Amino acid sequence: MKKHQILSLFLVLILFSCHQKQLEISSNTYSEFQKKGQEISNLAQSILLANVGQAIQKGGTEYAVEFCNLNAFSIIDSLNHSNKCTISRVSNKNRNPKNALKNKQEEILWELFEGNVKADTILQTSKKLVYYKRIHIALPACLKCHGIRDADINLPTQKKLQKLYPNDLATGYDLNDFRGLWKIEFDAN
Numbered sequence: 332m333k334k335h336q337i338l339s340l341f342l343v344l345i346l347f348s349c350h351q352k353q354l355e356i357s358s359n360t361y362s363e364f365q366k367k368g369q370e371i372s373n374l375a376q377s378i379l380l381a382n383v384g385q386a387i388q389k390g391g392t393e394y395a396v397e398f399c400n401l402n403a404f405s406i407i408d409s410l411n412h413s414n415k416c417t418i419s420r421v422s423n424k425n426r427n428p429k430n431a432l433k434n435k436q437e438e439i440l441w442e443l444f445e446g447n448v449k450a451d452t453i454l455q456t457s458k459k460l461v462y463y464k465r466i467h468i469a470l471p472a473c474l475k476c477h478g479i480r481d482a483d484i485n486l487p488t489q490k491k492l493q494k495l496y497p498n499d500l501a502t503g504y505d506l507n508d509f510r511g512l513w514k515i516e517f518d519a520n
């Protein structure tokens with residue numbers, strides 16, 4: 332076995348043993364929350380894309396930087412309220428410090444998503460059901476803010492990013508790279 336295969340196997344075993352400690356998710360519950368998670372993340376994604384696209388047209392990439400935070404949209408708040416959930420995004424190379432991977436389990440999950448084509452999954456903790464779905468650098472426009480600094484990201488945008496996110500890790504990506512995860516947290520009962 333190659334090194335990375337052994338690592339994957341190891342990670343699967345750890346995640347599996349974590350699962351044993353969690354409450355079992357019945358297949359009905361899994362399907363129900365997978366469907367909800369997919370719908371909510373698709374909606375959130377289209378809200379974000381539409382707003383960032385409009386902002387780029389209106390004032391260029393530099394101006395659009397402030398339209399990439401989910402908290403900027405009251406419509407995301409309404410989605411949270413009406414679905415009794417909390418929508419966020421996480422990444423191993425996060426721009427906003429609030430979007431870092433939150434614990435060991437998320438770090439393991441990240442590695443599994445990296446080595447696998449699985450689109451989404453659900454984890455259950457004692458209080459929550461958490462739906463995760465992969466995000467890729469799917470459009471060339473993403474590179475204007477997440478690509479290579481001088482080649483893809485113009486100078487005014489670099490300056491704005493530096494000012495708002497001094498600890499930014501989210502650059503250097505290429506088209507189709509694995510970028511992050513949608514994370515939709517639902518109360519477990």
Ligand code: HEC
Binds near residue numbers: 396
């Ligand atoms: C106009 C600049 C801009 C564009 C274009 C852009 N982003 Fe971002 N992106 C940002 C900013 C700014 C943040 C930090 C938002 C925050 O404060 O939560 C961010 C955050 C993210 C995050 C959350 C994790 C993190 O790093 O904090 C993901 C995932 C992400 N972007 C993916 C994408 C994808 C995929 C595209 C293309 C569809 C894209 N972005 C296009 C500026 C941009």
